[in-house]
Amino acid sequence: MRRESALSPPGIPWRYGLLPRTLSNGTPNPARTVAIFTVHGIGDQRHAETANAMRVGFERAIDAAGEGQPLANEAGVPYVHDGWWGNYDDFVASMPDVAKGLNEEEREDIALLFRARSLSGPRTLWWFIRRLGKMISPKTLFTVGLSRYITYLLMGVMSVLGMVLLLFRMPRVMATIVNDVRVYGGPEGDTERAICENIDRRVAEAFLRLFGLDLNLDTLPADKLVHLENRPVTFDTVVWVSHSLGTVISYNTMLDVIALCHTAVNAASQSGGSALVYERAVNARRVVAGFHRFITMGSPLQKSSFLFEECLRDETSSSALLAWFTSQRLGIGRKMDEWWMNYYLVMDPVSGRLLHPQRFKPFVRNIHASYMGIPAASHTSYWSNTLVSSPILSRALGRDIFDYDWKTAEWGEGRVQITRVAAFFLVISLPFIIYYAIRLYLIL
Numbered sequence: 001m002r003r004e005s006a007l008s009p010p011g012i013p014w015r016y017g018l019l020p021r022t023l024s025n026g027t028p029n030p031a032r033t034v035a036i037f038t039v040h041g042i043g044d045q046r047h048a049e050t051a052n053a054m055r056v057g058f059e060r061a062i063d064a065a066g067e068g069q070p071l072a073n074e075a076g077v078p079y080v081h082d083g084w085w086g087n088y089d090d091f092v093a094s095m096p097d098v099a100k101g102l103n104e105e106e107r108e109d110i111a112l113l114f115r116a117r118s119l120s121g122p123r124t125l126w127w128f129i130r131r132l133g134k135m136i137s138p139k140t141l142f143t144v145g146l147s148r149y150i151t152y153l154l155m156g157v158m159s160v161l162g163m164v165l166l167l168f169r170m171p172r173v174m175a176t177i178v179n180d181v182r183v184y185g186g187p188e189g190d191t192e193r194a195i196c197e198n199i200d201r202r203v204a205e206a207f208l209r210l211f212g213l214d215l216n217l218d219t220l221p222a223d224k225l226v227h228l229e230n231r232p233v234t235f236d237t238v239v240w241v242s243h244s245l246g247t248v249i250s251y252n253t254m255l256d257v258i259a260l261c262h263t264a265v266n267a268a269s270q271s272g273g274s275a276l277v278y279e280r281a282v283n284a285r286r287v288v289a290g291f292h293r294f295i296t297m298g299s300p301l302q303k304s305s306f307l308f309e310e311c312l313r314d315e316t317s318s319s320a321l322l323a324w325f326t327s328q329r330l331g332i333g334r335k336m337d338e339w340w341m342n343y344y345l346v347m348d349p350v351s352g353r354l355l356h357p358q359r360f361k362p363f364v365r366n367i368h369a370s371y372m373g374i375p376a377a378s379h380t381s382y383w384s385n386t387l388v389s390s391p392i393l394s395r396a397l398g399r400d401i402f403d404y405d406w407k408t409a410e411w412g413e414g415r416v417q418i419t420r421v422a423a424f425f426l427v428i429s430l431p432f433i434i435y436y437a438i439r440l441y442l443i444l
Helices: 049-068 070-075 096-100 104-118 121-135 138-144 146-169 171-185 189-209 245-269 275-290 301-307 315-331 386-397 413-443
Strands: 034-039 079-082 226-228 231-233 237-243 291-297 340-344 364-368
Touching: 034 049, 034 189, 034 245, 034 386, 049 070, 049 079, 049 386, 070 386, 079 226, 104 189, 121 171, 121 301, 171 189, 171 245, 189 245, 237 245, 237 386, 245 275, 245 291, 245 301, 245 315, 275 291, 275 315, 291 386
Parallel strands: 034 079, 034 237, 237 291, 291 340, 340 364
Antiparallel strands: 226 231
């Protein structure tokens, strides 16, 4: 892009306040009314870190589009809001309303309890060994097939060895980062279950806040709304994007939000409802209409459905809620064929296609983006890769603003299968490669 004078008013809409209200073609700028909601996976995440990673991906997408997409350059990037849950071990920060009602001694006692229950390297290792044992049990063979079972078997053995090494070499990583999966995937005791419930509530609360609503579907007061440029802002449309463990949290929380809307709409359909009941139903319909897309990336949901299914919402009610949500959106002319997009990579061992016949298959479109990535490291590549960020941004702004054919950015099933076979034989041969590499090293 040719550089203009820096002394003139800013010509690049790099923050919300600079987004034009109207585009050059006379249409309202959707970037002002659309928000992107992100939910992170495991790791030492800071607030807004994931939102910024998604923002970088969107900016790369617009740069890659170049001058051929003038309206996309003009519209700018929508506001990206972080559904941050990473400080669950900090009682006062993660449950401020509860903490306010306690005296200093109680707060200190519960804060220590939270840390004791939520951070533990040895417990995390033992939990993973038990779960991996379940993954490679003979029962799994009949569920996933021989080739995938052999891959799981070798991955399980390598994972256990890697985690034992991790516990001794980098215990903090095991106790705080990998530990996230244990806490959410297999909470033990009332305190850990309360932590998980609070994670779900925080994410749901952050999502509904973008619509200007609370967890009762009541309108938030102005001081509780999202403030941008020192002004309260609400959005008509929200695209939900999640990654890794965040997809498991998002799946549960998304169903909770839909359940809230379902209850509100049903309550209003009964005769004799109060004005508040009808107002909540109106707000529920606004959420249903505005919940534009649900994007999962690098998702372990398929594996979670048999590794730690107890952490997922009941499959029968989940399917019924998504079926209701689908019917409501179709009833107002919203398409659902690409509402839930699941991005996975063959070289990302955490990810996979979502194929559960009740939970996922009727509602999900699985997409393998047109790149392979580095084995394992590809798990973190989704946020900034334009083959993923471009389709998401195009869906958010609309193809009339950002005309991107996302179907050309995905691999066909043939290429996926060939790569999967190659990856399978790579995994099979890995122990032999390591063995002979060690022998050669010792000889030399």
